[in-house]
Structure formats: C-alpha cells, structure tokens
Amino acid sequence: MNFDYSEMQQMLLDSAERLMKERGQVEKWRERRHIESGLDADGWAQFAELGWLMLPIPEDAGGLDGTMEDVALLNIALGKGLATEPYINSVVLSAYILDQAGGAHREALLGGIASGEARVALAHAEIGDRYDIDTPRATTAVHDGNGYKIDGAKSVIFDAPSATHFIVSADLADAGTSLFVVEAGAAGLALESYPLVDGTRAADLRFGGLVVDADALLASGAQATDLLFAATDRAAIAAVAQGVGSMEACLDLCSAYMKERKQFGQPIGNFQSLQHMIVDMLVATHQSRSALYGALAALDGEAQARIRAISAAKVVMGEASQLVMRHGVQIHGGYGVTDEYAISHHYRRLLSLEKAYGDIEYHVARLAAAHIA
Amino acid sequence: MDFRYTPEDEAFRQEVRAGLRAILPDDIRERQRLTTTMNSDTHDQRVWFSLLDDKGWSVPAWPTEYGGPGWSAIQKYIFEDEMYLASAPEFQWTGTHMVGPVIYHFGDDAQKERFLPAIRRGDHIWCQGFSEPGSGSDLASLRTHAKLEGNKYVVNGQKIWTSTAYEADWGFFLVKTDLTVKPQAGISFLLIDMKSPGITVRRIPQINDEEHLCEVFLDNVEVPAENLVGTPGKGWTSAKFLLEHERTSSAFIFWNKRELRRARMIADDIVHDGRPLSQSPAFAGRLARLEADLAALEWSVLRVLANESHGFDASVASSILKLRGSEMQQATTEIQVDLLATRGLRAYVPGRDQPAPSLPDWPEYVPGRTAIATIMRAATLYGGTKQVQKNILAKLAFGL
Ligand SMILES: Cc1cc2nc3c(=O)[nH]c(=O)nc-3n(C[C@H](O)[C@H](O)[C@H](O)COP(=O)(O)OP(=O)(O)OC[C@H]3O[C@@H](n4cnc5c(N)ncnc54)[C@H](O)[C@@H]3O)c2cc1C
Numbered sequence: 215m216n217f218d219y220s221e222m223q224q225m226l227l228d229s230a231e232r233l234m235k236e237r238g239q240v241e242k243w244r245e246r247r248h249i250e251s252g253l254d255a256d257g258w259a260q261f262a263e264l265g266w267l268m269l270p271i272p273e274d275a276g277g278l279d280g281t282m283e284d285v286a287l288l289n290i291a292l293g294k295g296l297a298t299e300p301y302i303n304s305v306v307l308s309a310y311i312l313d314q315a316g317g318a319h320r321e322a323l324l325g326g327i328a329s330g331e332a333r334v335a336l337a338h339a340e341i342g343d344r345y346d347i348d349t350p351r352a353t354t355a356v357h358d359g360n361g362y363k364i365d366g367a368k369s370v371i372f373d374a375p376s377a378t379h380f381i382v383s384a385d386l387a388d389a390g391t392s393l394f395v396v397e398a399g400a401a402g403l404a405l406e407s408y409p410l411v412d413g414t415r416a417a418d419l420r421f422g423g424l425v426v427d428a429d430a431l432l433a434s435g436a437q438a439t440d441l442l443f444a445a446t447d448r449a450a451i452a453a454v455a456q457g458v459g460s461m462e463a464c465l466d467l468c469s470a471y472m473k474e475r476k477q478f479g480q481p482i483g484n485f486q487s488l489q490h491m492i493v494d495m496l497v498a499t500h501q502s503r504s505a506l507y508g509a510l511a512a513l514d515g516e517a518q519a520r521i522r523a524i525s526a527a528k529v530v531m532g533e534a535s536q537l538v539m540r541h542g543v544q545i546h547g548g549y550g551v552t553d554e555y556a557i558s559h560h561y562r563r564l565l566s567l568e569k570a571y572g573d574i575e576y577h578v579a580r581l582a583a584a585h586i587a
Numbered sequence: 588m589d590f591r592y593t594p595e596d597e598a599f600r601q602e603v604r605a606g607l608r609a610i611l612p613d614d615i616r617e618r619q620r621l622t623t624t625m626n627s628d629t630h631d632q633r634v635w636f637s638l639l640d641d642k643g644w645s646v647p648a649w650p651t652e653y654g655g656p657g658w659s660a661i662q663k664y665i666f667e668d669e670m671y672l673a674s675a676p677e678f679q680w681t682g683t684h685m686v687g688p689v690i691y692h693f694g695d696d697a698q699k700e701r702f703l704p705a706i707r708r709g710d711h712i713w714c715q716g717f718s719e720p721g722s723g724s725d726l727a728s729l730r731t732h733a734k735l736e737g738n739k740y741v742v743n744g745q746k747i748w749t750s751t752a753y754e755a756d757w758g759f760f761l762v763k764t765d766l767t768v769k770p771q772a773g774i775s776f777l778l779i780d781m782k783s784p785g786i787t788v789r790r791i792p793q794i795n796d797e798e799h800l801c802e803v804f805l806d807n808v809e810v811p812a813e814n815l816v817g818t819p820g821k822g823w824t825s826a827k828f829l830l831e832h833e834r835t836s837s838a839f840i841f842w843n844k845r846e847l848r849r850a851r852m853i854a855d856d857i858v859h860d861g862r863p864l865s866q867s868p869a870f871a872g873r874l875a876r877l878e879a880d881l882a883a884l885e886w887s888v889l890r891v892l893a894n895e896s897h898g899f900d901a902s903v904a905s906s907i908l909k910l911r912g913s914e915m916q917q918a919t920t921e922i923q924v925d926l927l928a929t930r931g932l933r934a935y936v937p938g939r940d941q942p943a944p945s946l947p948d949w950p951e952y953v954p955g956r957t958a959i960a961t962i963m964r965a966a967t968l969y970g971g972t973k974q975v976q977k978n979i980l981a982k983l984a985f986g987l
Contacts, residue, residue: 341948344859344928369948370929406946410932411957418946477725487974540917543794543964547723547972548748551965552800553792561794561961569929575869 223287229264230288234295238463240556243296243413252415253333253376258299262330267305272313275324282448283510286455290503293459293567296559298414300333300373302456302570307449308334308381311393311441315432319395323379335377337368337396337419338442345576347446348439351391353421355384361427362386362394364402367420372570374417375407381432382421383442389434393441394426401425412566413559447524450571451513454506454531457567460560461499461535464542467557468492471546482545491541498534505530521584525577532574535564590889592661600665603644607673610638620674623937623955624797625962627676629712629754635676636709645707646683653691653699654707660892671841680836681713681751682706686759688832689776689825693817702757702778714755714781716746716803717826723748724975726761727770727823731805733762733777735812735819740764740777742785742808748969752788752801755781761826764819776822778814785809795958796936830970834905835888837970838912843884846919847877853926853952864926873922880918884911900983910976913966920960931957 219227237243237257246254261267270285271277285306292301309327312320312334326332339345340352353366364384374380378398386392396403402424407417433441469492472483482488505527512523539561543550546557553559568574592600615631639645640654647663649655658666670677678684687706690698705711722729731744742762752758758779765773779786785808790798817825851874854865864870891904924931935954967973981987 339929341946342859367946369946370933372929409934411934411961412932416929416933420946476721477723478728479725485974487977540964544967544973547968548718548800548965551794551962551968553794553796558794561964565924565957565961566932569932573925573928575925578869 219287223284226266226269226284227287227291230266230291231294233260233264234291234297237297238295240296240554240559243559244553247298247409247413251376252373252409252413253299258330258333261299261301262328266301267330268328270306271309271324271328275313275321276328277324282451282513285448285452286506286510289452289455290459290462293456293461293563294463296460296463296556296563297456298412298563300335300376300414302449302452303335303373304333304377306452307336307445308379310445310448311336311381311432312395314441314444315393315437317432318429319432323395326378332378333373333376334379334381335371335373336442336445337371337374337380338383339369339371341367341369343369345572347442348391351383351385353382353384355386355392355394357387358425361425362431364394364396364421364424364426367418369418370416371419372410372416373414374405374419375415380419382419383438384421386431386434390436391438391442392434393432393438394430395432396424396426396430410566412562414566446571447513447520450524450528450577451506451509453567453570454502454509454527457531457535457564458499458503458506460563460567461495461502461538464538464557464560464564465492465495465499467560468495468542468545471557475547488545491545495538495541498537502527502531502534518584522581525572525581525584528572528577529574529581532568532577535568539564592665596661596665599662600669603666603669604673606642606644607669607675610642611635611673611675612638615676616674619676621951621955623935623958624799625795625937625959625965626751626799627679629679629751631676632679633709633712636679636707640708645709646687648684649687649691649707653687653703664889664892667841668844671845677842679709679712681715681755681759682709682711684836685715685829686713686757686778689759689816689829692828692832693776693825697813698778698816711756712751712754714749714752714758714801714803716749716752716758716760716779718748719745720747724972726826727774729761729763729774731760731762732766733764733775733810735764738812740810740812740815742777742779742805742810744805746803746805747791747801749788749801749803750799752781752803753790753798757781758803759816761822764815764822768820771823773820774822774826775819776816776825777810778816779805779808779810783808783810793962794964795962796934797958797962831902831905834902835891835908837905838884838888838908839916839966840881840885840888840912843881843912843915843919846916846923847874847881849952850874850877850919850922850926853923853956856950856952857926870922870926877915877918877922880911881915884908884915887911903980903984906976906980906983909970910973910980913973916966917960917963920956920963923956924960927953927956933957 268277269280273279312323355362355364380396382394382396402422404420405417475482509523509527512520542557549555550557636645643656647666651657719729733740733742760777762777764775785806787804789802791800854870855863857864937958
C-alpha cells in the first residue's frame with residue numbers, strides 16, 4: 215500500500231485546484247449555469263488543454279492511460295470547485311464502454327473525447343426505471359437494410375443537451391439489450407431538455423424510426439449489460455470522489471463562516487452545539503474519503519468484492535453528503551438558503567451526486583443482496 | 588381521561604367539511620393541491636379569506652368580539668385539519684396569527700377598527716420586519732431606528748428575511764425608539780404602510796429558485812405616530828407575546844399530515860419491480876416510521892391544547908412542538924424527493940405555471956416536491972433556530 219501521491223498526481227492536483235479555485239467562485243458559477251446547453255465551452259477547452267479529458271483514455275487512442283486513482287483525485291478537485299461539466303458521463307463512463315466494446319467508432323470517438331470535441335452521454339434509463347441496468351429495454355432496435363432502426367424513449371438522460379453522441383441501449387430481437395452509438399443531431403431523435411437543481415442539464419429523448427449503420431452496434435446481451443455495470447460502477451466512484459470534494463469545500467466554508475459571523479457579541483463558532491455539528495461533518499467527510507479508497511482498491515478485483523466496495527462507498531458518501539449539506543445550511547442561518555452563498559450550491563450539487571449512478575436506497579439493496587449471495 | 592372525539596366533535600367536523608367544500612373555488616383548490624411553493628399563493632389567499640369571512644370562519648383563533656367564531660380549542664383544531672384536507676389555502680399567518688392578536692391585545696380602539704376587519708377579510712397581506720443582517724438569533728441587538736418628530740416617526744435602517752415583503756400591503760416592524768438604553772429596552776412595535784416613500788424592497792434569490800424572502804431598506808420613512816402599537820419602548824413584550832401566544836401552530840401538524848399523505852400517494856403511484864414503492868421494504872419502513880412519529884406529534888399537540896399540566900414550564904411543551912414539528916417538515920418532504928429518484932432532480936421554478944410533461948412519467952405531483960423539501964431546511968431556522976430552541980429548552984426544562 216502507498217497512500218502518497220505520485221509526482222504526476224501531485225501535478226494534476228495542483229493544476230486542478232488552481233483552476234477550480236478560480237472557476238468555483240460562486241458569482242462565476244451563478245453566471246455560468248445560465249448557459250443553455252449547460253456546458254461552458256471555454257471551460258471545457260481548458261479541461262482539454264490541461265489533459266484532464268484524456269486522463270483515463272488509453273494511450274493507443276490518444277490518451278494518458280491514467281488510473282482510476284488519478285481520475286478520483288481529479289474528481290475530488292472538480293467537486294470542490296462545483297464543476298458541473300459532463301466529465302463523469304463522457305470521460306469516465308462512456309469512454310470506458312467505447313474502449314472495451316472496440317469496433318469501428320472506438321478510436322475516432324475516444325480521440326474526440328480526449329480532445330474535447332466529442333461529448334458522449336449514456337442514454338439507458340427509461341420510464342419506470344430506478345437505476346435498472348439489466349432489466350429489458352422498452353426501446354427497440356430492428357434490422358433495417360444494412361443497419362438498425364431504433365424506436366422508443368429515454369427518461370432523465372444526464373448531460374444530454376451538450377452531448378455530441380449518445381450510447382443508446384435498445385432491445386434487439388434475439389440479441390437482447392444492445393448498445394448503439396447515435397449522433398446527437400440524427401434524424402428521428404428528439405430531445406426535451408431541462409435544467410436540474412444543480413445547474414447541470416438533462417433531457418428526455420424520443421427515438422422515432424432513427425436509422426444507424428451496422429457498425430453503430432457496440433455490444434449485445436450479457437456483454438452489453440456487463441459493460442453497463444462496469445461503466446456505471448466507475449461513474450459511481452467518480453461521483454463519490456466529487457462528493458468528497460464538495461463536502462471538503464463545505465467544511466472550509468462553514469469553518470470560515472463560524473469564525474466570521476457574530477451573534478450575541480461573539481463568533482458563532484464559540485457555541486458548542488455548532489462545534490459539534492461541524493465535527494460531525496468532518497467525521498462523515500473523512501469516512502467518505504476512506505470508503506472511496508476502499509472502492510478504488512477493489513475496482514479490478516473479484517466481482518462480488520468490487521460490488522460491495524463500490525456500493526459501500528456510494529452509501530457512505532450519500533449519507534455523509536446529506537448530513538454535511540443539511541448542517542452546512544443550518545450553520546449559515548438564513549444566508550444558507552439563499553442562492554447568493556456557496557453553501558447552497560454545494561447543497562444542490564450533493565443532492566444530485568447522491569441521486570446519480572444509484573442513490574442510497576439502490577446501493578443499500580445491492581450491498582445487502584451481495585452479502586446474501 | 589377519555590381521548591376520543593365526542594359525537595358533537597364529529598358532527599362539527601362534518602359541518603365544516605361540507606361548508607368548506609361548498610365555498611372553495613375549484614381553481615384555488617387545484618393550485619393549492621399541486622402547490623410548488625413554500626407559502627400559499629397570496630392572490631388565492633385574498634379571495635379565499637373573503638369567502639371564509641362571509642361564513643364567519645376566517646379567524647378561528649380570535650375572540651368573538653373581533654370576529655372569531657367562538658369555537659373550543661378542539662373545534663379549532665378540527666377546523667384547521669379540515670382546511671388542509673380540503674386543499675384550501677393556508678392562513679396568511681403574519682396577519683391572522685401574528686399582528687392581528689398583537690393589535691387586539693395591545694392596540695387602541697382606532698387601530699383595532701382600522702386593521703382587524705381588513706386582516707379578517709384577507710384585504711391586507713402583512714409582512715414581519717424583525718430580523719436584520721446583524722440581528723438574527725440575537726434579535727434584541729436590532730438597530731433600525733425610529734425617531735419621533737412631532738406626530739410622526741422617521742425610520743432608518745434595514746431588515747432582512749422579510750418574507751412576502753414585495754407583495755405585502757403592510758408590515759409590522761420592530762424598531763429602536765430609544766437608542767440610549769440596552770438591548771430589548773427601547774424597542775417599539777410599529778405598523779408601516781409598505782407603499783410609504785423611502786421603502787425599497789429587494790427580493791432575495793433562494794436555494795429553491797423562489798424569491799420570497801426580501802431585504803427591506805428604510806430610508807427616512809415617515810410613519811404616523813398613531814401606528815405605534817402599545818407603549819413606546821415596550822415592543823419587546825408584544826414581540827414575545829406574538830411568538831408565544833400561538834402555542835401549537837409551530838408543530839405544523841396539519842401541514843405535516845398533508846405532506847405525509849402526499850408521500851404515501853406518491854409511493855403508491857410509483858411502481859418498480861412489479862410493486863408500488865409503498866410495498867418495497869425500504870420505503871414501507873420509512874413511511875411507517877414517519878407515521879408513528881407524526882401520530883405522536885399529533886397527541887403532543889392535543890396535550891398542549893388541553894392545557895395539560897405537567898412538571899415543566901408551560902412553554903416547554905410548545906418548544907417541543909416547534910422542534911419536532913420542524914424536523915418532521917423536513918422528513919416528510921425529503922422522502923418525497925427520494926421516492927422520485929432522478930426525476931426529483933429536475934428544476935422547476937416554483938409558481939403558478941408548470942411546463943407540460945415531456946414523457947408520460949412526469950405526473951402532476953412531480954413539480955415542486957424538491958423545491959419545497961429544499962426550502963424546508965429553513966424550518967429549523969425561522970421562528971428561532973433549532974440550536975437556540977434547544978438552549979431555551981435546556982434552561983426552561985432543567986434549569987441548565
Ligand atoms: C425562510 C425564512 C423565512 C423567514 N421569515 C422571516 C420574516 O418574515 N420576518 C423576519 O423578521 N425574519 C424572518 N426570518 C429570519 C429568521 O428568523 C432568522 O433566520 C433566524 O432568527 C436566524 O437568524 P440568522 O439567519 O441571522 O442566523 P444566525 O443567528 O446568524 O445563526 C447562524 C447559526 O448560529 C447558530 N446560533 C446562533 N446563536 C446561537 C446560540 N446562542 N447557541 C447555539 N447556536 C447559535 C444558529 O442556530 C445557526 O445555526 C426568516 C428566515 C428564513 C430562513
């Protein structure tokens with residue numbers, strides 16, 4: 215075991231903390247979130263320039279071949295700085311599927327992700343889902359000439375408005391759940407976009423006779439669902455990391471506020487009830503980082519152990535985030551419920567991170583099932 | 588002891604149920620049923636309270652001489668329970684439950700005649716100007732100054748967190764009329780017409796996309812001296828009376844019952860793995876716990892209404908209601924967000940109009956759930972923060 219950062223990781227962290235400090239200021243963030251697609255193009259270009267978008271991409275596809283530990287460290291910094299760019303969905307989740315599935319699109323799309331030109335969003339969730347991965351899809355694909363024709367709908371697809379491509383799951387006759395690459399502008403695809411509470415964007419998607427070429431098919435059946443499980447687990451780890459970063463930022467914000475705000479002629483930090491609250495926040499945040507390390511250690515190991523460690527991390531982080539964001543607002547008094555203080559933005563981001571890639575309920579159930587199995 | 592409702596109570600319940608149903612306009616009921624905001628729509632409150640007043644039901648808590656219906660404590664309780672069951676707009680608390688009682692308790696005859704009928708009929712929306720940027724929990728340190736010049740006060744200062752100020756007709760303010768004395772002394776209770784020259788209201792963007800909270804800037808605002816309620820310099824007494832006289836409303840018992848009903852309705856409606864979420868082990872357990880807590884809270888409310896005597900200072904029991912009630916407001920709404928999973932993340936700007944659903948999995952109950960759960964973090968802030976409430980309780984109950 216080695217708990218120290220490598221030289222490369224230290225450089226990554228330094229650059230990330232510098233940029234995030236600047237971009238994470240609440241006034242700047244409040245302006246940025248009005249961008250219609252949810253994506254600040256200049257910011258994304260900076261991410262690309264710093265090499266962040268190529269971090270987990272394999273070298274043969276123009277990437278840095280970074281480890282999941284590297285990715286987690288970067289995401290802690292992104293969480294601290296309230297980054298809402300589609301990093302997890304595109305660079306962590308979709309890139310993993312594209313790499314593992316191989317095929318005609320692999321190099322071009324991975325290269326596009328690495329350079330910042332392509333952003334890929336997973337379009338898997340459907341009406342009635344609760345984080346389902348291997349339940350049959352109502353969206354269908356049928357053979358059509360040399361390709362496939364896709365019909366159906368997808369519900370609450372994160373980061374869809376700024377995506378250039380989607381990985382769409384659909385039920386293919388005889389082959390089961392299958393994954394297809396679909397271009398965002400394709401005929402037969404309609405998006406209904408909306409903002410989420412944390413300022414990111416999502417959309418509901420409708421497919422009406424959308425036609426793709428034969429090489430759009432990435433994977434089918436068990437291979438497809440295995441890929442979805444593995445990729446979503448990586449996304450969950452990255453979400454835990456962002457949550458850790460956001461919670462660590464909450465500790466800084468609250469500690470500063472407790473020293474600065476005065477009531478009854480003294481800093482509110484003198485009041486023991488608030489001291490105990492911020493210490494509870496510290497314990498929960500610390501435990502979340504520990505659970506994250508546990509998940510990283512288990513990522514490439516045996517399947518049941520991996521599931522247990524990743525779900526455990528998502529549960530620990532989810533519950534910690536609720537304590538931290540609620541105490542964080544409470545410590546700020548009325549200022550905590552305004553849009554003008556950073557703590558309320560971390561509140562909304564943490565609300566979203568708890569719900570993304572499996573909420574507490576989902577991961578508790580998965581953890582319980584893994585123990586019974 | 589006999590804890591059951593009497594046949595007369597039951598008959599009264601049927602009477603108000605039928606009466607409310609007969610007069611509540613459909614559009615107002617629908618807006619309230621699908622509410623997306625923390626407080627009821629003030630336009631609807633104006634209409635609704637004039638309709639209620641026609642029946643003599645708009646101020647159940649007031650003495651009959653000021654227009655109250657003369658009901659017993661249990662009857663008032665039943666009435667309010669039925670108001671929420673009918674999806675009627677909520678009381679405009681600042682008028683009916685705060686400034687109204689202060690006026691009929693401390694005010695002179697002219698003030699009573701001038702203000703009470705308008706509150707009763709919902710003609711005046713009121714806001715409460717107590718808190719200041721530097722004076723929240725430590726309210727007594729407030730600094731807004733009212734200087735007597737002839738027969739008027741000239742007011743200068745700033746208030747914050749003044750809910751509804753942007754659409755209020757009148758505000759009741761705590762101001763310093765004597766700067767030479769220590770905190771709490773020298774504070775007066777002043778009624779100010781919100782259209783007075785020198786008042787500027789800034790709406791504050793909130794965590795839930797509402798802008799209901801306001802800052803109120805007072806710059807040489809002239810207020811007739813006759814608008815001061817009670818004795819000059821004794822406003823702190825009125826403020827304490829106002830915060831303490833409604834001993835059970837801070838439990839928000841009817842509000843909590845409504846939100847738990849809503850949670851159960853949502854849990855029954857969402858089907859996953861072939862069964863409604865209300866039958867999944869996780870949510871069935873959470874709902875059952877909330878129902879148990881809420882049943883206990885309801886009995887705690889009834890005990891206060893019955894003036895039960897116990898070993899503690901009377902305000903101990905009402906502080907318990909405030910603490911537990913505010914926590915329940917958070918818990919009954921947070922479970923709704925969790926039931927919605929990722930759909931609960933969709934942002935809706937709270938207000939009258941909601942966007943049409945894009946897919947069939949956006950039922951009418953989705954908008955507003957997360958916005959309300961989020962702003963409910965404020966339930967443990969306003970009216971005395973949770974920490975301050977606990978400080979008070981430790982002292983009152985145990986002399987610590
Ligand atoms: C949604 C909302 C609506 C409101 N509506 C109105 C309104 O209409 N009119 C109005 O006048 N006001 C209103 N308020 C203001 C409300 O009463 C204040 O927010 C409240 O009194 C707390 O003051 P503060 O916000 O300045 O917090 P602070 O007093 O600064 O408190 C900050 C933190 O310090 C803690 N703290 C403070 N003192 C102590 C202590 N002695 N011991 C332990 N902990 C302590 C608090 O619990 C809190 O966690 C509203 C507030 C909100 C959030």
